[in-house]
Amino acid sequence: MNRRFTCIVCPNGCEITAELDGGKIVSVAGARCKKGGAYVRQELTCPRRTFSTSIILEGGKLPLVSVRLTKPIPKEKIFAVNELIHRQKAQAPVRIGQIVLENVLGLGSDVIITKNADRLS
Amino acid sequence: MEHQYDCIVIGAGVVGNAVARQLSACSVTIAVLEKEQDLCFGTSGRNSGVLHAGFNNKTGSKMARFCVEGNLEFDRIAEELDVPFKRTGKLIVGFSDDDKNSLRAMKAQGDANGVPGLEIVGKERIRELAPFIAGEFAMYSPMTGILNPFIYTVALAENAHKNGAAYFFACPVTDIFYQDGRYRITAGGRNFASRWIINCAGLESDKISALLGIKGHKLYPCRGEYFILDKKAGQYLGIPAYPVPNPREGGLGIHLTPTIDGNILIGPSSKYIEENDNYSVTQDIMDLLIKDGGRIFPYLKREYFIRNFAGIRPKLVGPQEGGFADFVIERRSEAPYAINLVGIESPGLTSALPIAREVVRLIREVEPLKPNPGFDPVRKGPPAFAGLTNGQRRALIQQNPDYGEIICRCENITKAEVLEAINRPLGAATVTGVKYRCRPMMGRCQGGYCQTRITELLRQEKKLAVKEVLYQRKGSNMFTGVALK
């Protein structure tokens, strides 16, 4: 059986065709680099994603500050993690890299601030 | 509580505001009731912005008389009220023998109406006046001009307000009855009482007539759609260019009009519709505008389009009859203390002040109106940064640093201008209100840069919650709420 994947690891977005036998990959074609094969393997076992969102910033010039995950998490956990993140608040000033949630839900990824924001003086 | 006035004007379009201003020159108390959130949300904000000369209208009609009068006096009015205006002249171009005959007849009518300076001109003169316009010959009208219809409408209101007229927005008049020598009016959940009513309700003026007990007026909404072209195209046209109108259509034909700000309008089409508030633009008409517009302006390009819009004519003649009916401006025995204005379609913008004087004349037939000794006809608009010299700009920024913060990148409109539009007396309460007063979001990016800034300034100045910001009409809320609480 053949299955098609769009690799999301880099902007090339290679269309990869994987030949499968049961759960096993017999061959992959279409990937422009090695990461493509690894991506397909992961999609078959446990698809993972990262995402970004914002949290409320108190005492800053902007009402929000952006955050992201440092590592991909299982795809089906996106909404649970998103909800948890939205319950957080940050106090200005904040700096890029500051950790908002460590090892979120035990999934091995941190949630970090992605923007510097000063206090509103 | 009941608000009491001598005169209540229904509708804050150009006509209602002109009437309020004219009345404010007399010693009477005045209120203007407007169903929308702001001035100019009806036909007065949706037209070609042309100061017509008066040759299109039947000799002896009110339309002809008031249009010519309104045209001739406008240099003084524009000065008095600080309204952007230019006497550009106008060309009506023809291609065939039939066209030529129509143009001759139109010139004769114009001459009879007292329109100065009309000429039939040849190809060469067309090239001189409008090098990019096609046409074998044309009628040239030197008196025609272009003006900013939003600013004119706002200026009339501001001046009326300054001279004492009260304004009530979000006040649709839903009930009127006459009792004890007064009209009792219900509007937007409030009660008003007035000795006089002046019906300036535009597209709804037939309904207000009916509320006044005047039968027999029926309006047929007739929509006209437009394309707005980028200023890049504006350089090709300094003068309105019209085709010879088809007398059956009840419009002036699809024409090209430069706007006072340097864009071009193509339109309007002419199509009778059912609802009097459906401002849709349609694919068929867009195609037609491109076709007809391209006939007189062969340089028309798709990349010039920045926006469409539509206006609706309040016509007293239905699709079967076609053509134009004269303005109705009347005082009737059924409602002896009401001045009833119905069917104020084109050239209503041009004729607004003469119409207003006619209203005052009709009231004076019944009671003497003393002049208001404090009346000041002058209204000064705020400075527009884009039109100033660098020296003037420097001086302004020194006085007020907000003149140094550009809010609209396409038209170089500053924060100070937006704040002024919001905070002036009768200032803007909606996003469209800001746009009408100082033009941000009208440029080629259509608010891509400035809309987020304008909604923020509106919220800040008017202390609005996120959900309360309106685009234009009631119910046109911009946002559903905050994202994160």
Place this chain on the structure above:
Amino acid sequence: MTAIHKEAVIVGGGPGGLAAAVKLKQQGITDIIILEREKQLGGILRQCIHDGFGLTRFGETLSGPEYAQRFIDLVEQEKIEYRTDTTVLSISPEKHLTAVSPQGLLEIDSAAVILTTGCRERTRGSVAIPGERPAGIYTAGVAQTYLNLKNIMVGKKVVILGSGDIGLIMARRFTLEGAKVEAVFELQPYPGGLARNVEQCLNDFDIPLYLSHTITDIIGGARLEAVIVSEVDEQKRVKPGTSRRIECDTLILSVGLIPENELSAGASVALDPRTGGAYVDENFMTGVEGIFAAGNALHVHDLVDFVSLEAEKLAEAAAKFIRRGKLPVCGIKLVTDKNIGHIIPQSISGTKDVTLTLRVGRPLTGGALKLQQDHQDLLSQKFIKLVPAEMIEIKLAKELIKSTSEIKVVIAHE
């Protein structure tokens, strides 16, 4: 007031402008200034909070604000002068700039002017969608500003027209913030954005993408109530009987970006109708000597990494120009066939190796991309598939160039 003098003025403090400034400084050009109209440096990246930036330039994947901050830090380290809250109003062909800020007017005469002013979005008007004119219609970038910078939800039930990257990214953002994205409709038979964004922003969230579809009517007198969508044929004509109504309170337009070139006309900089940006030579110099352009102001990029790299190349050439007062003549024109959407640069000198950047006008499968001069192939690159969403780079070594006649860029089918 007399004008101040500078070696280089950089108009626009986005990733393009910042990269150009840092590189100029590193090349020894010290008398420079960046002018930015926003309150902060960083350009459009400040609102692009999703990740996927920096893989090429930094070898790791960052969010937009993090990527921008790396360059802002360099600008600070290099002590490069910049002014925010400062909008450039005009540039003359003599490179006299007028800018305005709450502090007053600023006039600068500069040896070199670098335009890195970014791009703007196409609007409803420019694509002329019929229908009523209610509130609730936003371009994707405007909705992104509201959501990511102002904490404002523009709506709850969303339809997206156009499958540009920003629209796709916003589909995911809306979903994560609790709105329902009904569908994305695209006029073309192929998506406008990158395949990875279709995958991770739509497919992951079960948002359907309908190709060859468009909106034929908009319903709602005050706030948007519904849109009518229809299928189109190859000629983009609406197929009769395919219309259906979709209830929604919000329509997001992701129908294309146009380089920002408000200032170019006043400076007599000629624009290429294919890119919407200036015609430039291999030094990124426009038709006006000493005025340079890069980034989204030159042509729309989907990856910020390439913006930075382009701006750095620009800065190297601009530094030479500032030192020597001129650059080699670029007399060799690059002309393209109808398969090619656009190419940058549009002319070269033939005296150095250059990288050409191009996009195809429509998806192509199986063929070769060729450069030809005097009816001979200089270079031929086979490809399996090329799509307009992807920028293609071709390296052209100077040894291959045989004469000063024009070079044709063509697609040869197999």
